[in-house]
Amino acid sequence: MVSQRAQDVTPFIAMDVLERANELEDVIHLEVGEPDFEPPDRVFETAIESLRAGNTDYTAARGKPKLRRAIAAHYDREYGVELDPDRVVVTPGTSPGLFLALAALVDPGEEVVLTDPHYACYPNFVRTVGGEIETVPLRAAEGFEPRTADFEAAIDETTRALLLNSPANPTGAVLDGETLAGLAATAETTDTVPVVDEVYHGLSYDAEEHTILEYTDEAFVLNGFSKRFAMTGWRLGWIVVPPGYVEAVNRLAQNVLICAPNFVQDAGVAALETPPDRLAEIRETYRKRRDRLLEAVTDWGLDLGYTPQGAYYLLVDVSDLPGDSLEIADLLLEEAGVAVTPGVDFGEGAADYLRLSYATDIEAIEEAIDRIGAVLQTVETV
Known part of the structure; x- marks a missing residue:
């Protein structure tokens, strides 16, 4: 059955x-x-060079050190955030990263608050780890921007995580710094943890992009190469993990994912060096x-x-x-x-x-x- x-x-x-x-x-x-x-030409060239060099074996589950350092440098360059590369876990795509984050955070019966509308797969990830779902409404007249007060009202003693997305699928909304700072503060005062999907970062038109890492270290941040660098089929992403969860997420990655493809990780370094x-x-x-x-x-x-x-x-x-x-x-x-x-x-x-x-x-x-x-x-x- x-x-x-x-x-x-x-x-x-x-x-x-x-x-x-x-x-x-x-x-x-x-x-x-x-x-x-x-993808950029240098991404193809680097992948081919890496294959010819024989980089087809396993890597550490958390990813190759060179790629994790490149990701940390990306946050410094783009947002002025100093990030310890040890907090970066490389994943075969962003979706597996979301699974690892929720598996590390949520026990059966605990609640995850997400927006409505939301990315279609979010509820299924929450259900798969045994979590319960609570939603907060978004309004077209407000540009589908969430209200911090709505999140505060939705949180109760069973709430474990706040699941956010910016720039957002399906709305295209971009969370401003004030909203992200407010949500980070709400999470801190309610003993909940933000999980923020930033995979569309780099594709904003009328708004300044902020990462929640500018406002807190106690957040899981998901990102990857599929959207920004048009590398959907390469299956390469990452999670930035709060300091207290690094070893737990690494153990999960070792058991569930093994590792992201070796030569694709080298191509990811090249992508992050794109002009x-x-x-x-x-x-x-x-x-x-x-x-x-x-x-x-x-x-x-x-x-x-x-x-x-x-x-x-x-x-x-x-x-x-x-x-x-x-x-x-x-x-x-x-x-x-x-x-x-x-x-x-x-x-x-x-x-x-x-x-x-x-x-x-x-x-x-x-x-x-x-x-x-x-x-x-x-x-x-x-």
Whole structure:
């Protein structure tokens, strides 16, 4: 019999949409966050050099010292945060890092507070380690920025962790320094621990990025190479661990992950050495795509209610259209040949929305805009 734990895991609807879209012809993919850029050339060259040098064996579970030092230097360079490399644990992608953090923090029956909307997989990670879920609402009129007071109200004696995401998937919201400082202070006074997913750092357009490590050492920080450096299939990420949890997380990594691929870790060092002007050019490309989609949403007669400040997603309110977000996404796939993600994937607070990804080229986006507009002209609002 399948375990109750496995039965409790809900589908990742974005991946279901992708699978179905791949069975059709002439589909434009706006459903998944897959960057259309290539990693920097030096990343490829370093990986090949490392392979030829025979770096295909195990490394220490926490990662190669050179990469951990490079990650620590990244925090000093980007945020002015001095970080002990011993607090860095390298992981085969950011998602395994989230599992390690929650496994080190949460006992069965303890609570994790997360936002609504939230990244679709967060609740399943919490359930898998036996945790309970409490949510705090986000509001489009406030740019989907969380209120510190809402977190304070949600915390009780069973709360163990606050799970945050900035820049956020699916909203594109970026937490400012004041909010992060407030949440860090709340965590300290309530004996809870922030777990902050910063994997979209480097992809903000209208806001200054801050890491929660500027305000506290007592936080787990998740990051990686998939989004910033377009290295999704390379499966390389990291966790910055609070000092008191380093050995526990390392033991978990030894048993659950073994290690991230050796030669890919060398490529990660090269990625972190990428000149900043390359990333600035990519950010500007994403910004132009975002702005074009914002114009299109208005032309479609739909409402966004906010401007995404980072990542490469926007949530479009479709509550004025007949049917729920699943039915509308199905209509756009079948009639327009455009794959989008139903907002219900991201919590009750996103149930009336569609998530559109602009991690694809502008020509495909323009075609998708025309196709969606043509279908929506045939649909009566309610």
